[in-house]
Amino acid sequence: xxxxxxxxxxxxxxxxxxxxxxxxxxxxxxxxxxxxxxxxxxxxxxxxxxxxxxxxxxxxxxxxxxxxxxxxxxxxxxxxxxxxxxxxxxxxxxxxxxxxxxxxxxxxxxxxxxxxxxxxxxxxxxxxxxxxxxxxxxxxxxxxxxxxxxxxxxxxxxxxxxxxxxxxxxxxxxxxxxxxxxxxxxxxxxxxxxxxxxxxxxxxxxxxxxxxxxxxxxxxxxxxxxxxxxxxxxxxxxxxxxxxxxxxxxxxxxxxxxxxxxxxxxxxxxxxxxxxxxxxxxxxxxxxxxxxxxxxxxxxxxxxxxxxxxxxxxxxxxxxxxxxxxxxxxxxxxxxxxxxxxxxxxxxxxxxxxxxxxxxxxxxxxxxxxxxxxxxxxxxxxxxxxxxxxxxxxxxxxxxxxxxxxxxxxxxxxxxxxxxxxxxxxxxxx
Ligand code: GUN
Ligand code: FE
Numbered sequence: 001x002x003x004x005x006x007x008x009x010x011x012x013x014x015x016x017x018x019x020x021x022x023x024x025x026x027x028x029x030x031x032x033x034x035x036x037x038x039x040x041x042x043x044x045x046x047x048x049x050x051x052x053x054x055x056x057x058x059x060x061x062x063x064x065x066x067x068x069x070x071x072x073x074x075x076x077x078x079x080x081x082x083x084x085x086x087x088x089x090x091x092x093x094x095x096x097x098x099x100x101x102x103x104x105x106x107x108x109x110x111x112x113x114x115x116x117x118x119x120x121x122x123x124x125x126x127x128x129x130x131x132x133x134x135x136x137x138x139x140x141x142x143x144x145x146x147x148x149x150x151x152x153x154x155x156x157x158x159x160x161x162x163x164x165x166x167x168x169x170x171x172x173x174x175x176x177x178x179x180x181x182x183x184x185x186x187x188x189x190x191x192x193x194x195x196x197x198x199x200x201x202x203x204x205x206x207x208x209x210x211x212x213x214x215x216x217x218x219x220x221x222x223x224x225x226x227x228x229x230x231x232x233x234x235x236x237x238x239x240x241x242x243x244x245x246x247x248x249x250x251x252x253x254x255x256x257x258x259x260x261x262x263x264x265x266x267x268x269x270x271x272x273x274x275x276x277x278x279x280x281x282x283x284x285x286x287x288x289x290x291x292x293x294x295x296x297x298x299x300x301x302x303x304x305x306x307x308x309x310x311x312x313x314x315x316x317x318x319x320x321x322x323x324x325x326x327x328x329x330x331x332x333x334x335x336x337x338x339x340x341x342x343x344x345x346x347x348x349x350x351x352x353x354x355x356x357x358x359x360x361x362x363x364x365x366x367x368x369x370x371x372x373x374x375x376x377x378x379x380x381x382x383x384x385x386x387x388x389x390x391x392x393x394x395x396x397x398x399x400x401x402x403x404x405x406x407x408x409x410x411x412x413x414x415x416x417x418x419x420x421x422x423x424x425x426x427x428x429x430x
Pocket of ligand 1: 068083087091195196222225288314317
């Protein structure tokens with residue numbers, strides 16, 4: 001059923017600096033697309049079924065721009081190292097297990113179930129180098145109703161033997177087979193996923209560049225996350241002027257290759273300029289950057305310059321799937337950055353963090369993450385009943401408190417692409 005109305009206290013962003021609030025109002029879904037938010041329901045929609053969530057906040061679905069599905073089993077564990085040691089000690093050991101389909105089945109079932117029950121409507125997801133396990137993940141995502149890009153990871157150097165492609169040509173052949181298999185999915189699309197430059201040879205990048213041009217696929221990877229990593233890339237790619245140039249050399253950095261780069265904590269001015277000019281999306285992952293002692297990305301600068309940016313959970317360097325937590329941590333980290341290192345970039349405000357988690361990241365999917373007319377209809381109904389308070393709060397205060405205090409268990413209902421995924425307490429539809 002893709003024609004319906006939701007009644008409630010509706011909040012959404014059009015721009016990063018302002019939150020729109022409409023109390024006791026109606027958001028209209030027509031053929032999966034938002035037909036607007038109205039204080040009084042226009043006559044032409046009166047015949048549409050109405051989900052009555054009076055008294056509840058209703059917000060657009062959230063977008064997780066960067067999450068590693070196979071790392072879900074060790075979330076909350078092993079946060080004692082920086083990036084490269086953390087990858088070698090914890091991450092690669094876990095990811096190697098996905099060669100075994102029975103392990104992947106158990107692990108991806110848990111991941112997709114939790115993602116479905118979260119406030120995330122759309123996500124860009126890393127798998128592993130295992131084609132079968134990645135297809136299994138995509139099947140489960142498709143069943144869940146989430147809209148996603150997912151990627152079979154590529155890595156062929158500086159990696160353990162059991163997690164390394166045989167050679168660049170074999171990697172490309174396997175990746176192409178995987179791309180062709182993905183034709184059977186509706187809501188889950190393939191995305192090229194070279195893990196990051198240190199583990200991808202020039203020959204592999206050339207092969208991926210060829211596949212990108214042939215299939216016009218988007219791409220996700222990591223960029224300028226950790227200072228040691230950046231030095232390593234300089235050694236590996238002496239001809240690249242900066243880290244991002246090592247992707248750009250192969251046409252894998254924005255422009256005709258829609259690109260998400262996770263982190264961008266230590267990006268140089270030249271790198272940022274190229275990201276802006278070539279429409280590269282930054283996935284800001286504040287919890288991950290804290291846990292791996294990576295640093296704090298200059299998100300205020302990205303907003304000011306108009307660089308596309310959204311939020312990522314970056315499981316398992318981030319400990320949970322909640323994009324509400326990512327919003328709160330984005331604000332908190334920006335305050336520490338401002339206080340401790342750079343007074344020129346003022347801290348983020350809550351409406352800016354909300355924008356990043358909704359419309360900012362949603363933009364990678366086109367028109368998503370807002371209730372403006374013409375946007376794909378993703379909606380989350382919030383359940384504030386466990387967050388008791390004695391005082392009057394306005395809608396913005398209720399949303400702010402929810403972001404800080406609630407978690408993904410406080411979701412009353414979820415709609416993605418005009419489809420209702422779940423409803424916690426069966427509600428009267430009139
Ligand atoms: N860089 C390369 N791989 C990874 C990963 O799995 N997580 C994070 N945070 N950074 C990476
Ligand atoms: Fe990551």
